[in-house]
Amino acid sequence: MPLSPSSAKDKARILAEALPYIQRFHGKTIVIKYGGNAMVEENLKQGFARDVVLLKLVGMNPVVVHGGGPQINDMLKRIGKQGEFIQGMRVTDAETMDMVEMVLGGLVNKDIVNLINRQGGHAVGLTGKDGGFIRAKKMLMRDREKTDEWIDIGQVGEIESIDPALIALLETRDFIPVIAPIGVGESGESYNINADLVAGRLASVLGAEKLILLTNTPGVLDRHGNLLTGLTAQRVDELFEDGTISGGMMPKIGSALDAVKSGVKSCHIIDGRVEHGLLLEVLTDAGVGTLIKAS
Numbered sequence: 001m002p003l004s005p006s007s008a009k010d011k012a013r014i015l016a017e018a019l020p021y022i023q024r025f026h027g028k029t030i031v032i033k034y035g036g037n038a039m040v041e042e043n044l045k046q047g048f049a050r051d052v053v054l055l056k057l058v059g060m061n062p063v064v065v066h067g068g069g070p071q072i073n074d075m076l077k078r079i080g081k082q083g084e085f086i087q088g089m090r091v092t093d094a095e096t097m098d099m100v101e102m103v104l105g106g107l108v109n110k111d112i113v114n115l116i117n118r119q120g121g122h123a124v125g126l127t128g129k130d131g132g133f134i135r136a137k138k139m140l141m142r143d144r145e146k147t148d149e150w151i152d153i154g155q156v157g158e159i160e161s162i163d164p165a166l167i168a169l170l171e172t173r174d175f176i177p178v179i180a181p182i183g184v185g186e187s188g189e190s191y192n193i194n195a196d197l198v199a200g201r202l203a204s205v206l207g208a209e210k211l212i213l214l215t216n217t218p219g220v221l222d223r224h225g226n227l228l229t230g231l232t233a234q235r236v237d238e239l240f241e242d243g244t245i246s247g248g249m250m251p252k253i254g255s256a257l258d259a260v261k262s263g264v265k266s267c268h269i270i271d272g273r274v275e276h277g278l279l280l281e282v283l284t285d286a287g288v289g290t291l292i293k294a295s
């Protein structure tokens with residue numbers, strides 16, 4: 001069907017609007033965290049993959065870090081286990097770690113790689129064990145009530161270092177890295193790392209222009225469900241303090257703040273359930289989601 005003149009004009013305007021963003025972000029790295037909660041529908045997943053391929057083709061360097069919390073929970077259920085989280089981190093015993101490695105490093109990683117490749121991109125899937133590029137150690141978690149005590153949450157990792165060489169190598173040949181948040185310890189042991197933490201640190205290490213976290217809420221919401229934006233460290237402290245930010249939003253905000261403090265120009269928490277939300281964020285004037293600022 002031919003487009004009506006006004007709809008054709010609208011489309012042309014949106015395309016033209018993208019030009020300054022394409023110019024500004026050309027050659028720049030954009031770290032995209034794709035949360036397990038945002039991978040809900042097949043058409044949304046395909047839309048996400050198309051957006052990533054489009055960003056690559058217009059000259060940006062997208063790097064995808066994915067989660068898969070709900071997918072791990074589903075698999076754990078199959079073996080009669082219930083996922084347990086403390087302060088947004090999964091309690092990870094040896095059996096759970098095996099499951100995490102199978103689901104994140106296997107199923108979820110290869111699903112995303114395949115989706116991107118089917119849209120014409122060239123994605124390569126990695127875990128932090130490949131080339132040993134994400135070094136980790138056991139995370140010590142402080143008890144929020146008894147602050148002088150520690151809680152043992154098993155094989156949950158804290159990032160020691162990320163070596164950017166492997167990602168840089170892939171970028172020289174126009175591959176799109178797709179990273180599962182698994183780290184390796186001193187003795188070769190596996191660590192389950194929250195994907196938000198990997199995305200945040202990776203954005204810092206790569207000197208990324210942007211960190212975009214896709215999740216299943218419109219952004220950070222206040223107690224009445226209103227969208228908050230322009231959040232600074234001080235405002236975030238208040239929101240932690242009064243309990244507005246909890247659960248899975250805690251590591252997200254923490255890593256976003258660390259990223260902007262260490263030089264990542266902007267960080268956005270956006271709704272992965274909105275079709276082409278990624279393109280709207282990167283290539284248009286539309287303000288979507290929550291922007292986190294250094295100060």
Ligand SMILES: Nc1ncnc2c1ncn2[C@@H]1O[C@H](COP(=O)(O)OP(=O)(O)O)[C@@H](O)[C@H]1O
Nearest residue numbers: 035036037215216217220221244245246248249
């Ligand atoms: N203030 C808040 N605003 C929005 N979401 C919040 C807030 N505090 C806690 N959350 C929770 O954080 C969740 C997102 O984190 P998570 O479930 O880990 O998603 P993902 O799989 O995308 O990482 C939301 O679905 C919501 O339940």
Ligand SMILES: CC(=O)N[C@@H](CCC(=O)OP(=O)(O)O)C(=O)O
Nearest residue numbers: 036067068069089090193194195
């Ligand atoms: C330590 C820890 O909690 N690891 C996460 C890793 C996956 C993840 O972060 O997935 P989402 O982004 O979908 O939440 C987990 O086991 O669920």
